[in-house]
């Protein structure tokens with residue numbers, strides 16, 4: 001197991017009283033997995049990740065990360081991980097390449113290897129030609145990719161990525177996905193938070209959903225989608241008058257729920273909609289009822305979210321870095337802690 005956490009709790013003291021950001025999280029991440037950590041704003045994702053990356057200490061609970069005990073050997077954990085914070089980790093005045101090399105050297109990489117590894121990553125993440133640029137002159141997307149280079153340059157076996165694709169254009173996102181897949185192929189384990197559900201769906205082997213500081217669901221994207229809502233089926237009837245008869249047939253199907261009729265359309269949800277369809281069509285046909293069309297929609301991760309948390313993840317938070325937390329002030333802490 002690359003990460004094994006039990007009962008992780010983190011409470012923040014604030015002027016308005018304690019904030020229970022993480023309230024007893026158990027999680028396991030196997031070697032070589034890409035695990036997506038999803039949840040609405042303020043759910044506790046960043047706090048959990050920062051605990052696992054040794055940047056803040058848990059109020060209680062235990063964890064083994066990359067083979068080292070989080071409490072007893074935080075230095076061992078730090079040496080084996082890469083962490084790309086939401087808020088970025090480069091200094092505006094610094095030269096991009098220098099930042100990368102300095103960062104790698106903190107992890108014991110010699111200068112020559114650090115330059116070679118850094119420049120290779122620059123090429124792979126479309127930063128070619130920017131090695132000597134001051135960080136503040138880079139575009140937002142370039143700076144984000146520079147953050148990612150910083151997290152990868154020392155070739156960690158476990159990589160924490162906190163919303164790595166926020167602020168990237170679609171092409172850069174796709175490029176980063178490809179890169180993440182390659183990292184996994186080389187044996188790395190990836191723990192990633194994202195607000196983009198399509199990203200989680202396409203990239204992650206497994207997804208953990210957190211809400212109000214607690215894990216509320218865990219599974220492959222496919223399992224989660226099946227478990228929560230089932231497929232949505234819409235039957236277009238040639239004659240709206242047949243809707244009650246069709247509804248009766250549909251209600252008899254095992255696992256069918258959420259029946260709705262709107263004029264000549266009967267809709268419902270059912271697990272594995274594609275598999276029940278042939279039998280259903282035969283039953284409808286046997287009663288002499290004519291259909292104009294049938295649609296089956298697989299549930300999306302957003303459906304999962306809505307069912308699990310009562311909130312949609314598809315809000316506008318992906319388009320800004322706000323998130324409402326202390327991302328500005330955490331910058332320094334993260335840099336110091338890693339150093």
Ligand SMILES: Nc1ncnc2c1ncn2[C@@H]1O[C@H](COP(=O)(O)OP(=O)(O)OP(=O)(O)O)[C@@H](O)[C@H]1O
Pocket residue numbers: 012013014019020021039040041042043044045046047048322323324325326
């Ligand atoms: N340093 C802090 N001091 C006080 N409260 C904090 C601190 N850091 C986080 N919190 C609070 O803890 C809760 C969880 O925050 P966290 O940043 O972990 O959520 P998140 O799931 O990462 O959210 P987002 O998607 O917006 O980044 C929030 O209510 C947040 O305001």
